[in-house]
Amino acid sequence: MTIIDRTTVDEQDFNTLIPVDCRNVMDDMTASLDRIAESPVEGAVHIPQYPWMFDDEGLNHGRHPVPVRSIVEKLHESLVQASGEVPLLFDDEQQFFHTRLYYLFRLYGLDAMLWNDSVDSLETLSTSFGSTTPALPGPNQSRTGDYSDVQIGLLVLMEDVKEAVHDEDVLLIDVRSRERYLGLEEPIDRKMGHIPGAVNIPYGSFFTAGRMDFASHEHMRHFLDSFKEIIVYCGSGMSATPPFLVLQEMGLPVRLYGGSFSEWITDDNNTIETGDAPLNERILSLNE
Structure with a gap:
């Protein structure tokens, strides 16, 4: 343990x-x-x-x-x-x-x-x-x-994410606040919005009474299980680690995007979306 x-x-x-x-x-x-x-x-x-x-x-x-x-x-x-x-x-x-x-x-x-x-x-x-x-x-x-030194099953780099945005079998999860995900506000980074196609499951939803809750997203299991891979990210790769651990403890094929949104925006060829991604409507309905 x-x-x-x-x-x-x-x-x-x-x-x-x-x-x-x-x-x-x-x-x-x-x-x-x-x-x-x-x-x-x-x-x-x-x-x-x-x-x-x-x-x-x-x-x-x-x-x-x-x-x-x-x-x-x-x-x-x-x-x-x-x-x-x-x-x-x-x-x-x-x-x-x-x-x-x-x-x-x-x-x-x-x-x-x-x-x-x-x-x-x-x-x-x-x-x-x-x-x-x-x-x-x-x-x-x-x-x-x-x-080459890392456990490949735990980390993705920006090049991996560039491929993932075009793969319907990969789910990108943005764990920042809903306002930042939608592009309504951005207190830290120079651009607003999210990586194309990403859904939003906010950081706080992975906790109960201040502790990581490894059963917090069991109601989403059928949805999450429908993807061959899950990539979780935040602003810089720090606050995405509790959600990563919760999803991994659920037995899901999850990896962390180490650079996260603050790295994604360093390449001006990378597009950014604002508002809800179509897939995010399913996330919202699962949480109702």
Whole structure:
């Protein structure tokens, strides 16, 4: 079992788990450190976003590129100091920094566990963890690795998406807010709208009471099962990781578009749609 919560905690040997605090404020290191200082978890090591969760010299473009293998491996190596130890990643409720790091570890075949519950519930277990807090390496690390290093079944690049928009057997899911999907507003990126043909299943719908809900989209299973592949994306590939995990836990053939919408718009040859895609009407009817 790699995703745990308070209901499955008794099945784990906490002495082998390294608590990894992934709480952050997007693109703001100072605010991130202030957030941790407000409610530190004893024995946990905090992971900054850069370069461990995204890196300018990563595999794709957009706002938050996927780091290359050497960066992710170096971080994992610093966390796991003894045989049998496994990082346990946690975050605030309904957040995505822990799921992003969990996804990156899996992308490169590295062991990790994910805490799908509140920080408060984890704090009650803090005395069960080992006594050693790992030290992180410095951010100035060599970058080696390319797309051939990743678990291909987990990641797609922009060229893959360019083909997918013409394939009726592939479903593109945009998990941003409905307003951003429709092209009514865009607070971050320079263009508005969505990748052609994509449907909109907003981020928040994958959670119940702040936790990823792996049964949240069972009512859509027949629809989702009708596609040979599902590609999920957001603005930059960060917040799409919880929806990716929910869909994967459902047993669906899902991959993450690492560059997401912020990379898609870097190529002016890529078209953008606004308003509802015809297929999205089926999504809306399923949610009524």
